[in-house]
Amino acid sequence: MILFCAFGPLNHMQQTLRRPTKLFRCFLRALFQVTFVLLSCVGGFRGERLLLGQQTLDTLEEEAFQAAGDFAQGAVVQVETFGGMEFVNKQAVAPGPSTGTILTSDGWIVTSMFLFRSQPASITVILPNEVRKAAKLVARDYSRELAILKIEPDAPLQAAIPSNPADWSIGQWTIALGKTFDGRVASRSIGILSATGRIWDKAIQTDCKISPQNYGGPLVDLHGRVMGILTIMNPGIATEGEVEQWYDSGIGFAVPLVDVLQRLPMLQSGQDIHSGKAGVRVQGRDEFLEGLVLSGVSPGSPAAKSGLMAGDKIVRAGSSATALKPVATHSNLKHVLGPIDANSKLFVEVERQGTTKQFEIVLLKDLPAYREPYLGVVTIRDADSSERIVQVAKDSPASRAGINTGDVIHSVEGVPLTKEAGLEEKILFLDYRDELKVGVKKQNGTDITVTIQPTPRPDSEILLDRMELPKGPGGAQADASTGMVQLPLGDVKNKAFAVVPSTYEKTTPHGLLIVYAEAGQQDPKRWTSLWERFGEEHRWIIVVVQSADEKAWSFEEVEIGKRLRSYLNTNYTIDPRRVCIGGVATGGVLAIITAVQSEGFGSVWLCDSKVGERLKLPPAEPKKSFRFFVNGKDENLEGFAKRTREAGYSFQYHQEELASLKGADSAKLQEDLILGKLQQWLRSLEAY
Amino acid sequence: MTRPANCVFVLLCLWVGIALTIENNLVFGAPIDQSSTTVLMSHDTLVDRVQEKVVKLFGAGGAKGLESYQSGVLIGSDGYILTSWSTVLDVTSVRVVAYDGRRLNATVVGVDPPNEMALLKVDDAGLSGFELDTSLAIRPGQRVFGVSNLFGIATGNEYCSVQKGVVMAVAPLTQRRGKTKSLYQGKVYVIDVMTNNPGAAGGALIDMQGRLIGILGKEIRDEQAGIWLNYALPLDVVQASMDRILKGNTSVESESIKTVDKPHRLADLGLTLIPDVLAKTPAFVDQIRKGSIADHSGIQTNDLILLANDQRIDSRKSFERVLSTLNRADSFELLVQRGQELIRIQVRP
Incomplete structure (x- = not known):
């Protein structure tokens, strides 16, 4: 042909081509399409003749969409629920049907979790032949927001045919099917495959219109084979079941059908699936920082049990020992971890002190809740880093184990205490459920091993006797200011002052309480009269911060707390175990934020504050396990106390308001009961 | 140029030559698809022709949440414009x-509230519009374009915006999820063209041949569940609406639930459902009075009522609502769940 064309005049060609043979036409069609693509690339030719090709392509594509949809809809059902709650988490549950996809010919159906939040009384399924069947909810996959239903069909059903992920390419056509509108004809939305490996490798992404109108339905390829099951997902999933839905946003997600089928036997047996947790913590906040070094493992977690330790550098990870992938960042690790369910294994390879070791970790649905372990002792560190017991709290783990004042603890589990890893530092990283063996030198000179069973740090008051703490070595006079000290804050409108004990010496570490006062002017005299004596007796410095605005605090002002913490640390000798951030009234929220956002505040005092109804702290972790003292009447405080305790924090709560901050009768200030309790609690921060 | 490159160049030229010739041949000679009788148009030609039939409307509004613009579709050659009935039209003369x-300037000829349609007219402008061809068969998956002035982005002689998509479903508007109130409850084309935006209402939904197949509907969003819906009114509805307006007969009865004088009542049927403790207490049968209508019909204690005359029963309340629309003398059908079985029951008074 090409030869012929080369020699024949074009108008002659036209005549010749008028009635082509069938084979010839096929050839022409191919040539035509290749040329069309070629010309499109070259650009410039935009005549009507060329665009005819576009039209033909559109028509052919539309036919392909229809054919794929018509075929696949035979495995798509309408799922309807009856009864149930109208609101879940204060969000209305939209009534009406949803979609499901048939997985097996004997009636196993997958659908999204969307309908089942409301715990309906009944579930029915309308099959493609419009027969309605009662369905049973057999199991849920909480990690992928899917539910598995079972019906008893009268005849074998058309099951979804899985599309092979190896054949997928980004940009290929996808069709989202739903049966919300019509039990017989599936709704279709056309789009493309936008990405794979989304939501920590659990989902594929499409730009089809995904909403409750097709959740639970299939995302199919142009052959009508099912690529995935459309579901409610987005990357911001904080906790299971708390999914913010993205409707109609050009972004939708589907769980690959192969992943669903792989888990089907387990779901069929009625076992729910949850995402697995290992309990490792990674150094640094940057998810994309190269070098995956563990800052710690949660006490009692699968990672801890498998033998992983702080300082280990994870270099490879995977769901099987033979298929480990290199991981360099926290994000890489999350991608490996994402698809691994609870009770399944994660394999990691770590570098530890120049050697490479492999670990096998069986993931769990929930990590054992961390609680700060508590012994009930007050100690001072001797020059050789051993801890001298200054006081033992009554009815505490230490007292029960026979520890007495004057004993010296020098080792834990046979390992001597060091300057870097003192006793308190060590026990923070332990599981409070585990017994602890300590090496103790008694006052009579004998050296014995004592077994202590710690408890979680109590919520109730820790009663300590009044004690005279020996002064630190030296005794040089302080060169820092004492009494009422105005503190420099730089370029902000806020003002801050400190009540520093007149007895302050830089050789003796002091506790530090930084308080965001109630918005407005503060009277330094009042604060001094409230705190001077306590500060002198128990070596505390009290810092009061005033809001920039007379009427209210703003969130940026959390920076002031951090700044003052650092200023005081530079200019005074601060005991890092006794640093507390406090907030009065609206300052309370700032105190919580400051504590959560920065290092170095081990305890939080909220005074007469209001808290949000759903305010919730992340689960406690070693060194991120604040001790709370909260007083006030706000109705939400009771619930906040409960949630915070459940999250693993110690939380002392009293309903009294701090009248002495408001009352005019300054003579009675020291008699304020709640102030007494607060000061008692501050003192107890020394005990651990 | 090297010799091989030269060769390739010549071949390419020939190839392009052939292609152009073939296309020529296909356009003016035999089309590729011999069975197709429709004339296919290029996208830009198609859009040109359609744009002449879509207008931008400006009227009342501008206050918060209420836009002062929308879209309209020219019908026939007498200057009629179909659009959505909205507050934009609350002016004596609508700017087209x-x-x-x-x-x-257009005058409002009339409105059809039940279908949320309005008919406008401009005089002697020489504008020609779409024909209303109600015979076109539309099916889910069919490719469509939405042509409208969404967000009021086009002004003056700028073209309206064209959006692509497919018809997702053909279904009554009531069958969507969610609780949005909409006067119109009838058949719509649900589309995945994102037309659920200010100003799109009243625009044209066209097929790949540039034929009008629907009028874009209003913004619909379930305020509680946050679900959006893009839809268009089918031409049969549009045609009926236009006819009614032209005849001056727009007080058509809306299909709202009608209660009857002597309805069925639970007590008369001998049915006791479990007490209403939640907003959506399921309609479980608690007791059946011996010898009552319910008893004779075969309803049993612990049956869960799912449908009554094919209307979904979500709660005890919704069952009572359906009963209030049924005449005491008429029989009706229930679908109940008994264990894992679904049973249809005729209730005969």
Whole structure:
């Protein structure tokens, strides 16, 4: 042909081509399409003749969409629920049907979790032949927001045919099917495959219109084979079941059908699936920082049990020992971890002190809740880093184990205490459920091993006797200011002052309480009269911060707390175990934020504050396990106390308001009961 | 140029030559698809022709949440414009901006509230519009374009915006999820063209041949569940609406639930359902009075009522609502769940 064309005049060609043979036409069609693509690339030719090709392509594509949809809809059902709650988490549950996809010919159906939040009384399924069947909810996959239903069909059903992920390419056509509108004809939305490996490798992404109108339905390829099951997902999933839905946003997600089928036997047996947790913590906040070094493992977690330790550098990870992938960042690790369910294994390879070791970790649905372990002792560190017991709290783990004042603890589990890893530092990283063996030198000179069973740090008051703490070595006079000290804050409108004990010496570490006062002017005299004596007796410095605005605090002002913490640390000798951030009234929220956002505040005092109804702290972790003292009447405080305790924090709560901050009768200030309790609690921060 | 490259160049030229010739041949000679009788148009030609039939409307509004603009579709050659019935039309004369930038004034001929349609008219502008061809068969998956002035982005002689998509479903508007109130409850084309935006209402939904197949509907969003819906009114509805307006007969009865004088009542049927403790307490049968209508019909204690005359029963309340629309003398059908079985029951008074 090409030869012929080369020699024949074009108008002659036209005549010749008028009635082509069938084979010839096929050839022409191919040539035509290749040329069309070629010309499109070259650009410039935009005549009507060329665009005819576009039209033909559109028509052919539309036919392909229809054919794929018509075929696949035979495995798509309408799922309807009856009864149930109208609101879940204060969000209305939209009534009406949803979609499901048939997985097996004997009636196993997958659908999204969307309908089942409301715990309906009944579930029915309308099959493609419009027969309605009662369905049973057999199991849920909480990690992928899917539910598995079972019906008893009268005849074998058309099951979804899985599309092979190896054949997928980004940009290929996808069709989202739903049966919300019509039990017989599936709704279709056309789009493309936008990405794979989304939501920590659990989902594929499409730009089809995904909403409750097709959740639970299939995302199919142009052959009508099912690529995935459309579901409610987005990357911001904080906790299971708390999914913010993205409707109609050009972004939708589907769980690959192969992943669903792989888990089907387990779901069929009625076992729910949850995402697995290992309990490792990674150094640094940057998810994309190269070098995956563990800052710690949660006490009692699968990672801890498998033998992983702080300082280990994870270099490879995977769901099987033979298929480990290199991981360099926290994000890489999350991608490996994402698809691994609870009770399944994660394999990691770590570098530890120049050697490479492999670990096998069986993931769990929930990590054992961390609680700060508590012994009930007050100690001072001797020059050789051993801890001298200054006081033992009554009815505490230490007292029960026979520890007495004057004993010296020098080792834990046979390992001597060091300057870097003192006793308190060590026990923070332990599981409070585990017994602890300590090496103790008694006052009579004998050296014995004592077994202590710690408890979680109590919520109730820790009663300590009044004690005279020996002064630190030296005794040089302080060169820092004492009494009422105005503190420099730089370029902000806020003002801050400190009540520093007149007895302050830089050789003796002091506790530090930084308080965001109630918005407005503060009277330094009042604060001094409230705190001077306590500060002198128990070596505390009290810092009061005033809001920039007379009427209210703003969130940026959390920076002031951090700044003052650092200023005081530079200019005074601060005991890092006794640093507390406090907030009065609206300052309370700032105190919580400051504590959560920065290092170095081990305890939080909220005074007469209001808290949000759903305010919730992340689960406690070693060194991120604040001790709370909260007083006030706000109705939400009771619930906040409960949630915070459940999250693993110690939380002392009293309903009294701090009248002495408001009352005019300054003579009675020291008699304020709640102030007494607060000061008692501050003192107890020394005990651990 | 090297010799091989030269060769390739010549071949390419020939190839392009052939292709152009073939296309020529296909356009003016035999089309590729011999069975197809429709004339296919290029996208830009198609859009040109359609744009002449879509207008930008400006009227009342501008206050918070209420836009003062929307879209309209020219019908026939007498200057009629179909659009959505909305507050934009609450003016004596609606400003119409045609495709060529001409500003015209339209009068509101009439409105059809049940279908949320309105008919406007401009005089002697020489504009010609779409024909209303109600015979076109539309099916889910069919490719469509939405042509409208969404967000009021086009002004003067600027073209309206064209959006692509497919018809997702053909279904009554009531069958969507969610609780949005909409006067119109009838058949719509649900589309995945994102037309659920200010100003799109009243625009044209066209097929790949440039034929009008629907009028874009209003913004619908379930305020509680946050679900959006893009839809268009089918031409049969549009045609009926236009006919009614032209005949001056717009007080058509809306299909709202009608209660009857002597309805069925639970007590008369001998049915006791479990007490209403939740907002959506399921309609479980608690007791059946011996010898009552319910008893004779075969309803049993612990049956869960799912459907009554094919209307979904979500709660005890919704069952009572359906009963209030049924005449005491008429029989009706229930679908109940008994264990894992679904049973249809005829209730005969």
